[in-house]
Amino acid sequence: MTVLHIDHLSKRFGKFQALKDVTFTIKKGEIFGFIGPNGAGKSTTIRTLLGILKPSSGSASIFGMDVWKESVAIHEKIAYVPGDANLWPNLTGGEVIDLFLKLRGSHRPEKKQELIDRFQLDPSKKCRTYSKGNRQKVALVAAFASDAELFILDEPTSGLDPLMERVFQEYVLEAKAQGKSVLLSSHILSEVERLCDRVAIIRQGEIIESGSLEEMRHLTRTNLVIETKEPLNGISNMSGVHTVKETEKGTALQVDAEALDEVIKKVSTLGIIRLESTPPTLEDLFMRHYEGTGSDQT
Incomplete structure (x- = not known):
């Protein structure tokens, strides 16, 4: 079953073409790695999938729904973690997590507490006091405590120490075991290699290689x-x-x-x-x- 499908997606900002004919699919229960250096077009693709940017041409769908026309319905079934989570400075981390879960209409108190403990997050502190790594933890706890069917993770471990990166990887694999799908955008190649079933490499807005790691290794x-x-x-x-x-x-x-x-x-x-x-x-x-x-x- 195809969860996400991008078909010849292009995006222009005036004369500048940020995405050129991007095409790939993600299946149910699959971890898909989306890699490239900073500035290659990863975040532009993800913003398009989230319904923030309208494609210049081509199409993209999640759960069979158009990402631009049906973004509200899509967001009920996805969880998104950006590379730098901007949180409400006067709310505590716990309040932000509860707000996200309430907006989604899903709340699993036991799972939320387990995640807070595993990520070693102090939820009683105001968000303005958090380091970048702790802001990422808030976003990750809110995502993994939800009942999302697709996780869109854009440089999610930015700011985390190696121990917390390992905890993150455990929860990604747990989501896969539950039949959930994951789009993991990252420039940490060891992380992608450890987790992902298939990978697409993007360079200057174009997909230049895609497939399973075994399929791609014959080219190396x-x-x-x-x-x-x-x-x-x-x-x-x-x-x-x-x-x-x-x-x-x-x-x-x-x-x-x-x-x-x-x-x-x-x-x-x-x-x-x-x-x-x-x-x-x-x-x-x-x-x-x-x-x-x-x-x-x-």
Whole structure:
């Protein structure tokens, strides 16, 4: 079942095109990673999904409803956490959480208290006294204490320490186990890799790669560390071999998937002492797309 569908979505601000033909879907019970550097178009896409911005062309729907025309009905079934939560300064954190839950018409006191305890939040303090991390905790508690079917999380762990990031990840996985869907926009690649079923990479307003991590990894380079009895002369000149450098463990290099067989054949004739292979990571793929490029979009 498709929960969210974006079809050739574009957004212009005057002559500036912030989004270009963005297309992806999110299924029920799926955690979908939406990654790119600051300014690539992630937040513009999310603001469009929330009904804040009207698309210039294309369409987007959540639960089969148009995000612009039926945003009020959609918001009854989603929870949104921004990258920097702006809260009412004179209310306490607890009052803000209760307000959000009351607006949604859902209230689970036991779940709310569990979240407050796990995120180590003092709900009795005024929001004006909170650090950025504590403001994020208020937003996260309000989101996960709700009965939302789709969580839209835009850089949700900004300002959280590593321990709280781990608590966040536990609740995202719990939501998935309950059949909920999650759109996770982040530039923390390790977090996305740990949590997400599928990923889309956006650059300068365009989706440049999407799919499951396994599907995308064939496009990345395998990291090898090789030590041989005879010198590895000429290895850097082989097709598909990149960033060759000497380390304490041996010669480190990156190899394109299609060139791996030829490289292994060559080094096997030189008397292998050590051969370490590290699978490609999401960061490897991300950096390949962004090497030598910049972005100035929002």
